[in-house]
Amino acid sequence: MKLNRSGTPSVSYFKSYMLLxxxxxxxxxxxxxxxxxxxxxxxxxxxxxxxAFRNFQQAHKELMTIYP
Incomplete structure (x- = not known):
């Protein structure tokens, strides 16, 4: 996945990236x-x-509830 620098990556972006x-x-x-x-x-x-880093941490936290 390519990361565009035009904005802050969302929680869903980081979740998708880690799942990929x-x-x-x-x-x-x-x-x-x-x-x-x-x-x-x-x-x-x-x-x-x-x-972006807070969104990354939140994405990890949310995924931990699914993949403990």
Whole structure:
């Protein structure tokens, strides 16, 4: 998935991204979170802005209720 810098990625964007990683790599949510963090944020929570990082964290929190 390509990330456009024209706006702040939504919670649903990050949820979709992590689910895509889980499905294509057959991995756990925690692994998908790490891969997404590395790919999108390049291990810098401020790279895409504070709101984007909060949305990323919220997406992970919501997915944890489905994939504990």
């Amino acid at each position: 990683i889980m499905n294509t790599r057959t991995c756990s949510l925690e692994v998908a979170k790490e891969v997404a963090y590395e790919n999108l944020f390049e291990r810098d929570s401020k790279r895409l802005g504070e709101q």
